Amino acid sequence: MSLKQLQDGDISYCLHHATSDANARMELLDFLNADVSLSDIWKVFSDSDARFAELALHLRGARVLRQDPLECLIQFLCSSNNNIKRITKMVDYISSLGNYLGTVEGFQFHAFPPLEQLSLISEEDLRKAGFGYRAKYITGTVTSLQSKPGGGAEWLESLRQLDLQEVIDALCTLPGVGLKVAACIALFSLDQPDAIPVDTHVWQIATRYLLPELAGSQLTPKLCIRVAEAFVSRYGKYAGWAQTLLFIAELPSQKALLHSHFWNIREHKAAKEKNGEADAR
DNA sequence: CTTTGACCTCGATT
DNA sequence: AAATCGAGGTCAA
Numbered sequence: 001m002s003l004k005q006l007q008d009g010d011i012s013y014c015l016h017h018a019t020s021d022a023n024a025r026m027e028l029l030d031f032l033n034a035d036v037s038l039s040d041i042w043k044v045f046s047d048s049d050a051r052f053a054e055l056a057l058h059l060r061g062a063r064v065l066r067q068d069p070l071e072c073l074i075q076f077l078c079s080s081n082n083n084i085k086r087i088t089k090m091v092d093y094i095s096s097l098g099n100y101l102g103t104v105e106g107f108q109f110h111a112f113p114p115l116e117q118l119s120l121i122s123e124e125d126l127r128k129a130g131f132g133y134r135a136k137y138i139t140g141t142v143t144s145l146q147s148k149p150g151g152g153a154e155w156l157e158s159l160r161q162l163d164l165q166e167v168i169d170a171l172c173t174l175p176g177v178g179l180k181v182a183a184c185i186a187l188f189s190l191d192q193p194d195a196i197p198v199d200t201h202v203w204q205i206a207t208r209y210l211l212p213e214l215a216g217s218q219l220t221p222k223l224c225i226r227v228a229e230a231f232v233s234r235y236g237k238y239a240g241w242a243q244t245l246l247f248i249a250e251l252p253s254q255k256a257l258l259h260s261h262f263w264n265i266r267e268h269k270a271a272k273e274k275n276g277e278a279d280a281r
Numbered sequence: 282c283t284t285t286g287a288c289c290t291c292g293a294t295t
Numbered sequence: 296a297a298a299t300c301g302a303g304g305t306c307a308a
Contacts, residue, residue, distance in 0.1 A: 080304040086291065087303095132289025137305085178305045199303040220283075247303090285308085294300075 001028065002104060016101050016111075033066045036193075041238045045245075048234055051209075052242075055249050062248065064241050065188060069156040070145075071112040072189035073174075076181045077137045086130070093129045094138075097121065115152045118142045137176025144174055160191045167192055179224055187240040195240045196228035203227065205246055210234060 002014040015024035029035075042060060046052040078090045097120075098113040119142050126135035145152030159167045167190055171182040183197035196202070200219065207215040210230045214223065235242035 076303095081288085081302065082304085083291080083302045127289085130290060133287090133305090134289075176305065180304060184303085197303080201303055222283085287307095288305090291302095292300100293302105295298085 001031065002109070031066055033063055036063070036238075036241075038063070041241060044236050044238070045242050048236075049209075049242075052245075055245055059245050059248060062245060064193070064244055066191070067189040068112065069159070069185065069189040070115065070118075070153055072185050073141065073156065073171075073177075074112075074118070074138065076184045077141060077176045078131070078134055079184075080134060080137075080176065080178075080181065082134075090129070090131055090134075094118070094121070115142060115145060119146060134176065140175035141177070156190075159186075164192045164195055168195075179221060183228075183240075187244070193238045193240050194232050194236075196231045196243050197240075198224040198227045201250065202243060202247060205243075205250060206230060209246075 001016065004012045006012055013024065013028050015027055018024035018027065038060070042052065042056065046056075074094060075087070075091055078087050095110045095112055096108075097117060098110040101109040101111055103109070118138075121139070121142075123135045123139045126138055131138065142152075145155065148155035150158075159170055162170070164186060167186045168179070168182045171177050171185055172179070177185070180197050180199055183195045186192035186195035187197060198206075198219070203219045203223075206227045211227065214226070217223070231239040231243050
């Protein structure tokens, strides 16, 4: 799928394997989790946390995507103890082995390799490509998936029907998948909106806003569970979405945006007052 | 059942 | 310029 934001703010989309326009539209809506009503969940978030009123300035349209489970799993296997730049490089390497789709504005695009293609990659290949100890996580997980009844991809998708804890338990049987990675996969691809991936950043947020009494203590598996519970009891069934929004708002790039927006409002207001207009608020 | 260290690589920091 | 740190963790002892 290709997406492009146009001048007027609309998005044009192209599904490369779509059978019809209706089919392409359906797949796009599925990917965007369009069934989830943002106004409904923002109401819940805002009612229990005043900070969401401010986040709405920039993030009110933000959605948690419904990604392909296999692609999501492999991506987060790459993410452990790692930085975004290198994760991107690693995922690009794996993707380059998938079927070539076409070139857009100089960038080559490939389909994410299905399990049969992934199984052709050796641990040695991955190590040479700079995966480090994560190489054996990938090959181990691919092998484990292929031994599942139904062939792996189906097994992964079937997890969408289960409850969060069952999903986490199932994912954690795969090599390289621990609590944090399992929660990411559950939230971003397996229909578990209450999954809370607790890493050092979320820990910072949590001890600042939700559990100040725990500030300063070390992050242990037990405390991860405490944090997850705190998020769910505060924000409800879509706590994972709330957590993602708070997480995004903490990113330097977003902070800059929020800040500039704040100043834009001030300037706008000042300009209006200068022109003798009444302030609407 | 909790705690600790090793594990690959790559930039940024010192 | 060479050494050290730590990055959205996991696993095994």
